[in-house]
Structures are given as structure tokens and as C-alpha cells.
Amino acid sequence: MFKNHLKIAIRNAIRHKGNSIINILGLAIGLTCVILIALFVKDELSYDRFFKDADQIYRVNINGKMGDGEFYAGYTPPPAGKTLVDNFPEIESYTRMYRPGVDVLEYRNGSEKRVFNENEVYAVDSNFLNVLSYPLKKGDPETCLEEPNSVVITENIANKYFGDVDPMDKTLFYGSDRKPLKVTGVLQDMADLPASVKFDILVPVANFEQVVYFDWSWVWLNMATYVKLADKAAADPDVITHLEAQFPAMLRAHAAGAFERIGQPYDEFLENGNKWDLHLQALTDIHLRSGEIASAITEQNDIKNLYIFGIIALFIIVLACVNFINLATAQSAKRSKEIGIRKVLGSFRAQLIRQFLTEAFFYTIASTVLAVILVWAVLPLFNQLSGKNLPFRSIFEGGIWLFILCLAIGAALLAGLYPAFYLTSFKPANILKGQNATSDGKGGFIRNGLVVFQFTIAIIMIIATSIVYLQLRYAQQRDLGYDQENLVVLRNTEKLGDSEESFRQELQSLSEIKSATISSGMLTKGSFGDFYVPETLEPDGNIAKDITLQSYLVDDQFIPTLNLELLEGRGFDNRFNDSLSVVINEAAAKQIGWESPIGSMIRYPGGDMESYKVIGVLKDFNLESLQSHIEPFALFSNSSKSYDTGVSYITLKLKAGNTKEILKTVEHSWRNYQPNVPFEYSFLDDDLDAAYISDKRQARLFGVFTFLTIFIACMGLLGLIAFTAQQKTKEIGIRKVLGASVSEIVRLLALDFVKVVLLALLIAAPIAGYFMNRWLQDFAYRIDIPWWIFGLSGVVAMTIALLTMGVQAVKAANANPVKSLRTE
Known part of the structure; x- marks a missing residue:
């Protein structure tokens, strides 16, 4: 029976080539967008989860207040880690990082010298690679940072200085005084690693006098400290709350001396309304849930951005399915006689439902295959837009293939269930009398409602994209209080x-x-x-x-x-x-x-x-x-x-x-x-542009997905206007014979759809305004949303809709009326 259903589905697809292309291409584009967004979201959610015992590792943050100024940062005083381990048995170990800034690294091979400024140098404790298990290609994480004159480098740095030569035990000379450091380990390159902190070179912290000098200080906040909980403590869901409740007493006991040393009695400091609080943040939360926590060394995003892209993915796939539903119900007049005859010949409704669901699955399978091909083709461009380096093989890893399978099944059911139940609900007696073939009240209402939904989403995204670009332009053009032009910064x-x-x-x-x-x-x-x-x-x-x-x-x-x-x-x-x-x-x-x-x-x-x-x-x-x-x-x-x-x-x-x-x-x-x-130098205006790189990437991605949303909606509109023109073939012919102009025929075909798009604008404007106002709250300095952006977005949507409808409507209006009047 399935084989028979599949044959019929293929024949119908071939018979209605235009609708088939719209359905398959629309679904394929929708599935492509969803798969790309899924890859992006999966990569973002995977940050720092590759570390061994990642669920036991926490970063120590500080929340400070001095006078009216308050800050929250992912930095700590140098003695914080050791003090936490000494005072709380729940904390098993700690490790620290310090970023000293740009410095010189040199390799000498006879008369040859290779000298570069290196920006991604980090000073770390000797147990750093034990606590944070960055993957080592060569060397022993237990011992590679034990000696002060050791250095651990990434594969990229090894290739940069040593080429194909094995770098182990070779000597690099670091800093202005060219301190010799022996290569004791080679790390996997960081580019593809989902880590919130990335670096090229690790040097033992003992080499940095400033860190050693401030080992007493509880106010020198230049180190990132990570602690690892003991196994038993990590199993307790209340352990963090319990520990943080004891931190104030610990600080009073241990930080008071450092505050006294700088002439600031700690008790007096607190009595003046100030605070100096330590908090623990889960390692796996750092990348996406750091909010206002400042850190210059971590790669941070906002979990809200993933929610936004998730909603966009849902919208896009629903829009693609809506196209299928609209075109299927629009063809009810053509399919109704087929259904009536099959019912008279003994087909049960369940059999007919299976037939239509098979057709939906056929279209979805074809679309999924095409979507995978499109993902392969556009993934390099997507990586460039998003700043990622996602390989194509990742769609077969980590459950993505299962997600694609479930997505295809879900899309087939979403697209096929309503048409299946709608088309099979016709009574055979009414069908054969021609009643369902001519009356389109209920189906037309549903189709118009779905078109309103499609264009509501499209207009919301047009408004949102416009506001994002206006905010970015404002940020780049606003007077920052100083000259930016022709300023060169020497580092x-x-x-x-x-x-x-x-x-x-x-x-x-x-x-x-x-x-x-x-x-x-x-x-x-x-x-x-x-x-x-x-x-x-x-x-x-x-x-x-x-x-x-x-x-x-x-x-x-x-x-x-x-x-x-x-x-x-x-x-x-x-x-x-x-x-x-x-x-x-x-x-x-x-x-x-x-x-x-x-x-x-x-x-x-x-x-x-x-x-x-x-x-x-x-x-x-x-x-x-x-x-x-x-x-x-x-x-x-x-x-x-x-x-x-x-x-x-x-x-x-x-x-x-x-x-x-x-x-x-x-x-x-x-x-x-x-x-x-x-x-080394940079232009100040380029440095300012780089500060907005993350926002620009988000805006570009949002713009691309907005374009595809509009494209999918317009594909559905094109199919519907073509079907409407086909339904009104005789009416158009009669009107032309009676003297109707091309513009009058176009208006006849397009008027109902214009009303639908206007209704979509009325619904979309307040929704988009509300959510974009909330988005703008993340900017300290932001635009006021101009009223004209809503009207302009409506004009853009209407223009796109009219162009889409106009091509097909003009074609129908210019058809030979003689041929139209011969149409049965």
C-alpha cells in the first residue's frame, strides 16, 4: 500500500511542477536555516564542556562597591585561590591565570632569528593543565609547567617558529630581557576549541615579578582564579550557596591586613556602604551566562542570542510548512473530485489520510536531501558570517543527525496533517455535485489567516533587522567625545x-x-x-x-x-x-x-x-x-x-x-x-570597529535570516496568486472581453492579498516594537525607535508582496481571453 501511495505522490508532484518546486525549495531553505542555526547553537552550548570534571570547576568572581561605583568581574586578588583551598575542604584545588600583555618571543637557529610580538601569552600556575584539561598533543600535563623556565605552546605557534621540526625541548627567548624558556608541551590549536579562554602560549607565573609582588594583595584584581570542588561536595546541589555564605567571614579574616596596608581599614570600608564579595560561577556558564561580569580574557556571548536564533529557526520552518498547507488547501478544488471518486469506490478516510501524509513525507525527504546539500555548499559562508569554524562533518556528530531526522518528521507532520484531514473531510455526494469545488469559504479563511501569520513574522523581522542596523550605525557615528580620524596607535x-x-x-x-x-x-x-x-x-x-x-x-x-x-x-x-x-x-x-x-x-x-x-x-x-x-x-x-x-x-x-x-x-x-x-600599530577607528564585531556578526546573520524569511513567505504568496489566477481564468477572460484593462485585472487578483499584508503590518508593529525596546536595553547608549521604521517596513513588505503578486497577475491579465473562455 505504501508503494502505491508513493507512486501517486510522485505522479502528483510531476503533474503540479510549479507547486512541487515551491514546496520542495521552500522546505529545503527552511531546513537549511534550521540546521545551520542548530549547528551554531550546539557549538555555543558546548563551550568548556570538553574539560575533564567540568561540572566540578568554578571561576571565582568578585562583586565590589566603592562609593557609588559598583562592578562585577571575573577577576580575583592573587591570594584568593590558596585561601579558599586552605579554609574550605569542599574546594579541592585552584589554579590562576594572568595576562601580562603583548611581549616578544624569539627563536634562534644559528644565524637565523624568528621574532614576533605575541599577544596571547598567559602566566599560569604549575597545575593549570591539571585543573583545566586543555588537550595536549605533546608533553605531560602533570609536569610540563613545573619548572619556571618552561613554556607550553600551541601547534600553530610551534609551526610559526619551528616549522616541521619537533619543538619539544627547544628554547624560545621571551620578553625584553630574552629570558630562555624550554618548550615542554604542545597544545592543540585553540581556533576550533569551544573554550571561553583561548591562548597561544603558557608561561609559569613565577616569571612575572608583578604577580609575585602582589601575592599579599586583596585589592590587585588582575588574576582569573578557578577552583575545583571535591567529588563529594560537587554532588551536593546546595554546596555553592553554603560556601558563598561563609566567604564574608573569610574575607574579614584574611583581607583586612591587605586593606590596612593601603590605609583602608576593612571594617571601616564596609561600614561606609562598600562591599568586597566573592562568588563562584560554574565553568560551563561563563560563555553564555556572564551578563554584566566583566572579563577581558573570556570569549562571551549572551544566552538570549541563542533564544533569538532558536525562535527564528522555529519561525522559518513553520513558514515553510505554512506554504505547503496553503498550497495543498488551495488545490482542494482540484483534488476534491479525486477524493470523491476514491471514497465512492470504497476508500476509507484513514487510507486517504495516509495518502496525503505520504505526499508530505515525500516532499520533506526530497527537501531534507536538498537541505543537506545546501548546508554543505553554504557552510563556509555561514562560518565567515558567524565567526565560527564549523566543519560539515559536525552534522553527523553529537546528535545533530538525529535532530535533522526528527526535524524532517516534524516538518512532514506539521505540513501534512491539516491538509490531510481537511481534504479528506469532504462528503462524496457534495463533491460530485460540485459544491466543494466551488465553495472556498473555510479554506480561504484559513489560507488568509496563514498568509497573515507569514507576513506578520516577515515584517517583525524586517523591523527588528532595521533597528539592529540603526543601533549599530548610531554606535559608529555617535560623537564619542574625541577625534577618531587619522589617529594611529603604536603598541x-x-x-x-x-x-x-x-x-x-x-x-x-x-x-x-x-x-x-x-x-x-x-x-x-x-x-x-x-x-x-x-x-x-x-x-x-x-x-x-x-x-x-x-x-x-x-x-x-x-x-x-x-x-x-x-x-x-x-x-x-x-x-x-x-x-x-x-x-x-x-x-x-x-x-x-x-x-x-x-x-x-x-x-x-x-x-x-x-x-x-x-x-x-x-x-x-x-x-x-x-x-x-x-x-x-x-x-x-x-x-x-x-x-x-x-x-x-x-x-x-x-x-x-x-x-x-x-x-x-x-x-x-x-x-x-x-x-x-x-x-606594530593600529588605526583607532579600526580598533573601535573591532569593539562591535560581535554585534555586527549577529546583525549580519539576522539580516540573512530575515531575507530568507521574506523569500519563503513570497514563494508561498507566488503559489497562491498563481492558483487564484488559475481559479479565475474564465472570470478574467469574460472581464477582458467586456473591456477590463490589465490594471483592473491585476487589482482584482491582488486586492485581497494587499488587505492581508496590511493586517499583518498592524499585528507585527506593536510586537516588534515591544521586543526591540527590550533588546535595546542592553546598550548603555541607544537610539529611540523612530516611528517611521514601522511604516517603512510595511512599505518594504508591501512592495515585495506586490512585486511577487504583480508578475503572476500581469501574466494572467495579459493571457488571451479566447483561450481563457475555452478553459473548463
């Missing part, structure tokens, strides 16, 4: 040592360079944060609350080079001794409560307890992307030596002209000063 300039200022002066003397400035940080590249005490009294006579300030150490050229706006006072000037001066931004003055900040003092409670005089107030500007709020910020003079980050940049303001030639001159000068460190 690693701390490697110039005492010659850095001479190098800067030499560059500034070039006619092609307007100005040059040295700073310890640069926009989009992070800043140094610490807390300070304003030396002022509140109205009630109490000392003002502490304030957390992000800051750079800069010279006198920094403000004019970036064209920052001074609202009050002055910037740094070599004519004055500004070693104990500070320039703050509006946000800092506002948080402290200063109406006239000039001449006010702030004290650093660490070091030598220096007090700094406010000499200027800057108009607020964005240090990072617009997703971050403007924080209290300060500029300190390089001459103050108030802190040392070990990092330096020189920023050049170029004159418009031959940029390539200018940079060649700068590179030549660099090599004269520092021949042992590769020359």
Missing part, C-alpha cells in the same frame, strides 16, 4: 625603555605628524582601575565616600592629540610640576558631588598616601563601546609615577595624505631605536 612602546620620550619627540618633529603622545592605556584597550578618597566633607560633616577611578598615565600632549574637551581648568603642562596633579571627567566630579572641582584633592590610600590636586575637568567620553556606561575616569601625569602598568602606547595624529609613506618612516625610526621588537 609595545614600553619596550623602548628610557628612549621612549626621545622617540616620541623625533616623531612629532616630522612634518606629516601633527602631534604624538605617550599614555599607559588607550581607548578600547583597557585602563587601570583603583580607588581613591576625596578629601572633602559631606553636608553632614562626614568624609566623602571612596570613588573608583579608571585612569591613564599621560603626558602633556594626550588631551590635544585626541582633541578631548576641557570644561574647566587646564591639562598637563611641562611648564608646571604636575606630578601631583589630576584631570578628572564629569562623571567623577558628579559622583563625588563636586560642583567646583578645580583645586579639590583626592588621596590614594596606597603607596605613599599621595594626594592629587584637580587641575581640570574633561567632558565625558567613552573609553570602550557604547554598550558600556561612562565611568568615573582620571588622567594622571607620567611624571607622577603613581603606578606602573608595564604597558605603554604612543598615539600619533597624522596629517591627511600619504599614510603608507608616513608609517614607513615611523617604522624605520622604530627600528633605529628598538631593532629587537617588531613594529
Whole structure:
């Protein structure tokens, strides 16, 4: 019986080629989108799950509050891990990471040298690869980081420096002092690894004096700490709550000395409304559930994005199935006589239902095969758009093939059940009298309802995509408070040592360079944060609350080079001794409560307890992307030596002209000063663009899926208008004979569908407005959704629908009326 049903299904598909192509292609495109989204979501959900005992590993986060400033970060003080292990038997072990920044790595082979700046260098504890089991290709995770002079590299770095030669036990020279490090391990490349932290080089933390020096500090927050729970503790669902409840007492006992050392009694710190809390976050939650938890070393996404793409996948496959339902019910007049005759000849309704479900499965199988081929063809482009590196073989791994099978069965049932029950519900007596062949009330109502659903989804996605692109454009075009054009940032300039200022002066003397400035940080590249005490009294006579300030150490050229706006006072000037001066931004003055900040003092409670005089107030500007709020910020003079980050940049303001030639001159000068460190630079506007790379990828993917949603909806509309024209063949012929114009015939065919699209717009606009308003809440600075975006989206949808309908309607209207009147 199945063989017979299949033969009939194939014959019907061949007989109605147009509808068959629409059904198969629409379903295939829908299935392709869903499979690609499934691969994307699966990859995102797999982050950090490859680690051994991943469910027992947690990152230690800190939630701090100083004055009115609060932060939540994936960093900890250096002693946190050891203290947790010593105080809580539930915690079995810990390991730490520290990112020292860009430094030089060199390999020597006789007279040959290979020297590169390496950005992905991490300092780690010796047990790092025991706690976090990154896959080692060579070496022993138990011992490879035990010796201070050891280094573990990835396959990519091994190939970069050693080519085909075995790198094990070879020597690399690291840093400005070219410290020799022996290669003791080779890791699998990180590109395809679903890990929230990726790196190229691991060096024992003992090599970094700054980390060793701050081993006492509970306020130096530059290390990521991971702890592993004991097996028994991990089995207790309440263990994290139990541990975190004990952390405040632990901090009082162990952090108080460090706070006292920087002149900030811990109890007084807490009594002033501040906080210093540690929390544990599951390793497998870091990538998707970090929210406001700041971390410069982790690759983070938002679980909400996966929900959005999941909803899009559902919409797309439902739209493809709706096409099938619409076209199947639209053909009820043609199929009704077949059904009537088969019922009269003794066919049961169940047999007819099986027939129509077989047809649905036939279309779905054909669509699934085509979808797999399309996935193979478009996967490289999808990887490029999404920033992934998903191999085609992944559709046969991890249950994806089972998902595709279930998806195909689900699509067949979704697309086939309603037409099967609808078409087989006709009574044979009424069918043979021609009643069902002419009356289309119920079927027409359902079809119009489904078209409304399709275009509602399409318009929602058009509106959403438009708002996403408007927000991105706003972020890129908004005045950030400083110049972006013709600014070049030279990296690693701390490697110039005492010659850095001479190098800067030499560059500034070039006619092609307007100005040059040295700073310890640069926009989009992070800043140094610490807390300070304003030396002022509140109205009630109490000392003002502490304030957390992000800051750079800069010279006198920094403000004019970036064209920052001074609202009050002055910037740094070599004519004055500004070693104990500070320039703050509006946000800092506002948080402290200063109406006239000039001449006010702030004290650093660490070091030598220096007090700094406010000499200027800057108009607020964005240090990072617009997703971050403007924080209290300060500029300190390089001459103050108030802190040392070990990092330096020189920023050049170029004159418009031959940029390539200018940079060649700068590179030549660099090599004269520092021949042992590769020359590296970036344009500031490129750095700013890179800050939005994740949002741009999401927007591109959203745009592609929106286009495909519209395409699938229009395919269904094309099939329906073709069927409507076929139904009205005689009517069109009679109207033409009676003098109707082509435009009148087109209006006759298209009017009902225009009403349907307008209804879809009325439904879609408030839904899209509500959800996009919620999406915009993630941006610290965002657009107000313009009213015209809804009208424009409706016009776009209507135009696409009219073009789709118009082609078929004009074709029908231009048909020879003589042939139309002969049609039975």
C-alpha cells in the first residue's frame, strides 16, 4: 500500500511542477536555516564542556562597591585561590591565570632569528593543565609547567617558529630581557576549541615579578582564579550557596591586613556602604551566562542570542510548512473530485489520510536531501558570517543527525496533517455535485489567516533587522567625545625603555605628524582601575565616600592629540610640576558631588598616601563601546609615577595624505631605536570597529535570516496568486472581453492579498516594537525607535508582496481571453 501511495505522490508532484518546486525549495531553505542555526547553537552550548570534571570547576568572581561605583568581574586578588583551598575542604584545588600583555618571543637557529610580538601569552600556575584539561598533543600535563623556565605552546605557534621540526625541548627567548624558556608541551590549536579562554602560549607565573609582588594583595584584581570542588561536595546541589555564605567571614579574616596596608581599614570600608564579595560561577556558564561580569580574557556571548536564533529557526520552518498547507488547501478544488471518486469506490478516510501524509513525507525527504546539500555548499559562508569554524562533518556528530531526522518528521507532520484531514473531510455526494469545488469559504479563511501569520513574522523581522542596523550605525557615528580620524596607535612602546620620550619627540618633529603622545592605556584597550578618597566633607560633616577611578598615565600632549574637551581648568603642562596633579571627567566630579572641582584633592590610600590636586575637568567620553556606561575616569601625569602598568602606547595624529609613506618612516625610526621588537600599530577607528564585531556578526546573520524569511513567505504568496489566477481564468477572460484593462485585472487578483499584508503590518508593529525596546536595553547608549521604521517596513513588505503578486497577475491579465473562455 505504501508503494502505491508513493507512486501517486510522485505522479502528483510531476503533474503540479510549479507547486512541487515551491514546496520542495521552500522546505529545503527552511531546513537549511534550521540546521545551520542548530549547528551554531550546539557549538555555543558546548563551550568548556570538553574539560575533564567540568561540572566540578568554578571561576571565582568578585562583586565590589566603592562609593557609588559598583562592578562585577571575573577577576580575583592573587591570594584568593590558596585561601579558599586552605579554609574550605569542599574546594579541592585552584589554579590562576594572568595576562601580562603583548611581549616578544624569539627563536634562534644559528644565524637565523624568528621574532614576533605575541599577544596571547598567559602566566599560569604549575597545575593549570591539571585543573583545566586543555588537550595536549605533546608533553605531560602533570609536569610540563613545573619548572619556571618552561613554556607550553600551541601547534600553530610551534609551526610559526619551528616549522616541521619537533619543538619539544627547544628554547624560545621571551620578553625584553630574552629570558630562555624550554618548550615542554604542545597544545592543540585553540581556533576550533569551544573554550571561553583561548591562548597561544603558557608561561609559569613565577616569571612575572608583578604577580609575585602582589601575592599579599586583596585589592590587585588582575588574576582569573578557578577552583575545583571535591567529588563529594560537587554532588551536593546546595554546596555553592553554603560556601558563598561563609566567604564574608573569610574575607574579614584574611583581607583586612591587605586593606590596612593601603590605609583602608576593612571594617571601616564596609561600614561606609562598600562591599568586597566573592562568588563562584560554574565553568560551563561563563560563555553564555556572564551578563554584566566583566572579563577581558573570556570569549562571551549572551544566552538570549541563542533564544533569538532558536525562535527564528522555529519561525522559518513553520513558514515553510505554512506554504505547503496553503498550497495543498488551495488545490482542494482540484483534488476534491479525486477524493470523491476514491471514497465512492470504497476508500476509507484513514487510507486517504495516509495518502496525503505520504505526499508530505515525500516532499520533506526530497527537501531534507536538498537541505543537506545546501548546508554543505553554504557552510563556509555561514562560518565567515558567524565567526565560527564549523566543519560539515559536525552534522553527523553529537546528535545533530538525529535532530535533522526528527526535524524532517516534524516538518512532514506539521505540513501534512491539516491538509490531510481537511481534504479528506469532504462528503462524496457534495463533491460530485460540485459544491466543494466551488465553495472556498473555510479554506480561504484559513489560507488568509496563514498568509497573515507569514507576513506578520516577515515584517517583525524586517523591523527588528532595521533597528539592529540603526543601533549599530548610531554606535559608529555617535560623537564619542574625541577625534577618531587619522589617529594611529603604536603598541609595545614600553619596550623602548628610557628612549621612549626621545622617540616620541623625533616623531612629532616630522612634518606629516601633527602631534604624538605617550599614555599607559588607550581607548578600547583597557585602563587601570583603583580607588581613591576625596578629601572633602559631606553636608553632614562626614568624609566623602571612596570613588573608583579608571585612569591613564599621560603626558602633556594626550588631551590635544585626541582633541578631548576641557570644561574647566587646564591639562598637563611641562611648564608646571604636575606630578601631583589630576584631570578628572564629569562623571567623577558628579559622583563625588563636586560642583567646583578645580583645586579639590583626592588621596590614594596606597603607596605613599599621595594626594592629587584637580587641575581640570574633561567632558565625558567613552573609553570602550557604547554598550558600556561612562565611568568615573582620571588622567594622571607620567611624571607622577603613581603606578606602573608595564604597558605603554604612543598615539600619533597624522596629517591627511600619504599614510603608507608616513608609517614607513615611523617604522624605520622604530627600528633605529628598538631593532629587537617588531613594529606594530593600529588605526583607532579600526580598533573601535573591532569593539562591535560581535554585534555586527549577529546583525549580519539576522539580516540573512530575515531575507530568507521574506523569500519563503513570497514563494508561498507566488503559489497562491498563481492558483487564484488559475481559479479565475474564465472570470478574467469574460472581464477582458467586456473591456477590463490589465490594471483592473491585476487589482482584482491582488486586492485581497494587499488587505492581508496590511493586517499583518498592524499585528507585527506593536510586537516588534515591544521586543526591540527590550533588546535595546542592553546598550548603555541607544537610539529611540523612530516611528517611521514601522511604516517603512510595511512599505518594504508591501512592495515585495506586490512585486511577487504583480508578475503572476500581469501574466494572467495579459493571457488571451479566447483561450481563457475555452478553459473548463
